[in-house]
Amino acid sequence: MVRLVSLYRRELLGLFVSPVAWIILFIFLLTNGATFTFYLFALDGDTSALLASQYGSISFWFLMVLIPPLLTMRSFAEERRSGTFEMLVTTGIGDGTLVVAKFLSAWSFFIFLWATLLPLWILVARFGTLDTGILLTIHLGLLLVGALFCAAGILASSISSSALIAAGVGMVLDLGFFFVNYLRGLFPAGSLEIRYLEYVSPLYHFSSDFQLGIFDVRYLVLYLTVASMLLFLAVKVLERRRWW
Amino acid sequence: MIEVVHLSKSYGRHRALDSVSFLIDKGTIAGFLGPNGAGKTTTMRILTAFTRPDPQTGSVTVAGIDVLKSPQVACSRIGYLPEGVPLPGELRVIEYLRHRADLKRVGKRKAREVSRVVAECDLEQVSSRLVGTLSKGFRQRVGLADALLGDPEVLILDEPTSGLDPRQATEVRSLISSLAGRRTVLLSSHIIGEVEQVCDRVVILAGGKVRLDESRRGWQRRLQDSGSLTIEVADPPADIKKQLRSLPDILSVSGGSGVFQLRCRGDQREGILRAATEAHWRVLELRSDLVSLESVFLESTGEPIEGKDHDG
Numbered sequence: 001m002v003r004l005v006s007l008y009r010r011e012l013l014g015l016f017v018s019p020v021a022w023i024i025l026f027i028f029l030l031t032n033g034a035t036f037t038f039y040l041f042a043l044d045g046d047t048s049a050l051l052a053s054q055y056g057s058i059s060f061w062f063l064m065v066l067i068p069p070l071l072t073m074r075s076f077a078e079e080r081r082s083g084t085f086e087m088l089v090t091t092g093i094g095d096g097t098l099v100v101a102k103f104l105s106a107w108s109f110f111i112f113l114w115a116t117l118l119p120l121w122i123l124v125a126r127f128g129t130l131d132t133g134i135l136l137t138i139h140l141g142l143l144l145v146g147a148l149f150c151a152a153g154i155l156a157s158s159i160s161s162s163a164l165i166a167a168g169v170g171m172v173l174d175l176g177f178f179f180v181n182y183l184r185g186l187f188p189a190g191s192l193e194i195r196y197l198e199y200v201s202p203l204y205h206f207s208s209d210f211q212l213g214i215f216d217v218r219y220l221v222l223y224l225t226v227a228s229m230l231l232f233l234a235v236k237v238l239e240r241r242r243w244w
Numbered sequence: 245m246i247e248v249v250h251l252s253k254s255y256g257r258h259r260a261l262d263s264v265s266f267l268i269d270k271g272t273i274a275g276f277l278g279p280n281g282a283g284k285t286t287t288m289r290i291l292t293a294f295t296r297p298d299p300q301t302g303s304v305t306v307a308g309i310d311v312l313k314s315p316q317v318a319c320s321r322i323g324y325l326p327e328g329v330p331l332p333g334e335l336r337v338i339e340y341l342r343h344r345a346d347l348k349r350v351g352k353r354k355a356r357e358v359s360r361v362v363a364e365c366d367l368e369q370v371s372s373r374l375v376g377t378l379s380k381g382f383r384q385r386v387g388l389a390d391a392l393l394g395d396p397e398v399l400i401l402d403e404p405t406s407g408l409d410p411r412q413a414t415e416v417r418s419l420i421s422s423l424a425g426r427r428t429v430l431l432s433s434h435i436i437g438e439v440e441q442v443c444d445r446v447v448i449l450a451g452g453k454v455r456l457d458e459s460r461r462g463w464q465r466r467l468q469d470s471g472s473l474t475i476e477v478a479d480p481p482a483d484i485k486k487q488l489r490s491l492p493d494i495l496s497v498s499g500g501s502g503v504f505q506l507r508c509r510g511d512q513r514e515g516i517l518r519a520a521t522e523a524h525w526r527v528l529e530l531r532s533d534l535v536s537l538e539s540v541f542l543e544s545t546g547e548p549i550e551g552k553d554h555d556g
Contacts, residue, residue, distance in 0.1 A: 006346035010335070017334045083330030087390075090292040090326075091347040092319030 004097050011105035028113050035059045047128030052211045055138050069170025072153030073163040075102040080161045095238040103154050110146045133213040141210035144223035145202045149174045151227035158234040245270040245428040250302035260286045262452040271425050275439030276432040278449035284432045288402050292324045307397045323391030327402040329383050333376020348394045361389040381412035399429045473506045478526040
């Protein structure tokens with residue numbers, strides 16, 4: 001546990017001192033600020049629909065797909081490139097501890113990013129109408145989808161020695177989860193295939209439940225299970241690389 | 245203390261290590277020599293459980309622990325300094341060492357251990373500086389301090405003086421020498437003079453095979469057994485080469501015009517001087533040519549060391 005906490009702190013510090021993280025924060029705040037202002041005018045001051053619009057917009061999904069791979073791309077790829085991975089592994093630390101520490105630090109930074117928007121919603125609640133139940137379910141959904149996408153990014157980083165390739169693979173994985181929703185159009189309404197696709201589509205979960213203030217515990221199980229599975233795969237990839 | 249038996253490692257078709265075996269006793273400082281691509285770093289990476297050898301080949305034991313069966317336990321007994329000392333630049337020296345102490349499970353002794361290695365590696369003056377701003381010499385010292393954390397029984401150092409200026413290299417070397425007796429050290433180097441100066445034992449690797457595994461006494465005896473002398477004689481008699489060759493333990497005589505090179509078994513200066521006196525030769529000079537570990541290296545590998553640096 002001491003190792004996990006120490007490595008988590010070191011990774012988080014590494015993210016905060018990296019210029020990439022501050023560029024991400026800049027893009028994040030700029031995009032969200034612009035979207036917020038756009039919907040504030042588009043809805044003619046009707047703040048009750050602001051939450052659903054902001055977190056259902058294309059810019060929201062653009063950030064969701066873009067940010068986790070950028071946060072995780074250096075996790076293993078950069079360590080391997082710079083040689084610090086050898087220093088880490090030869091302390092006797094387990095691959096599982098390594099993967100979990102790096103995942104938790106990336107996920108924490110992801111949560112920090114979205115937390116920077118909370119003052120906006122406090123202002124909306126103070127001067128307009130805000131459904132705090134919806135605010136809560138949307139943020140729970142954010143945490144879960146963020147965990148899934150960060151885990152996918154960690155897996156991508158464990159595979160490649162290049163941070164750019166890791167980011168690319170991570171984005172492809174995230175886009176895969178994103179486009180699952182659009183596969184529904186290939187099947188007749190009410191079919192079993194559509195139901196299965198809806199079970200695993202983050203986009204659908206947001207539009208049908210989280211944005212309406214509904215939180216289904218099955219989502220918790222789904223996202224945590226798939227994220228754990230991806231992290232387990234990352235551990236196996238690291239173990240496998242020892243034999244190369 | 246370090247026992248490697250029939251270790252092999254292949255990368256695709258390339259056989260990096262081919263049935264490598266050697267034994268380094270407790271308290272010994274062993275030098276690991278070899279040309280580039282000889283397999284030194286691969287061996288060190290296997291010893292530190294970073295890389296696995298080919299399945300079903302050989303065994304690796306460090307401090308009594310089977311590295312292949314219990315890699316994490318073995319790692320706790322080893323201090324490792326990889327080639328190039330890759331360190332994260334964004335941490336202060338003291339923060340980095342505390343973080344490493346946590347990873348190495350130093351536990352309650354953390355503060356004491358960090359202070360000890362900072363003092364041992366003379367890092368007090370830079371302890372609050374960012375690692376990224378340090379000179380190469382200090383980075384090397386930080387790497388060594390890291391390797392010493394937890395007081396490991398075995399130290400594995402991959403080219404610890406590489407890229408250092410002569411003064412820094414001498415300081416690092418004396419630091420390594422000061423560890424003698426207390427710990428077992430395996431030191432890889434391109435600098436033959438360094439190995440001659442610091443090590444009690446030498447293992448020479450070439451083409452993935454051990455070409456020589458000998459103690460300091462062994463290689464010194466080998467050098468004595470293959471002596472080389474140069475004699476300069478004024479107005480030498482016509483048959484001087486024949487006379488020299490007839491002396492006991494002289495293997496060959498070459499040269500001319502009064503300067504002759506002799507290959508002999510052991511140090512034959514006394515016998516040659518006696519013969520010269522009896523024959524009334526006017527000897528201007530008789531010197532024993534320096535035969536160093538480099539000769540042993542060249543003999544073992546058939547090639548010179550890349551980037552060799554006799555001055556260190």
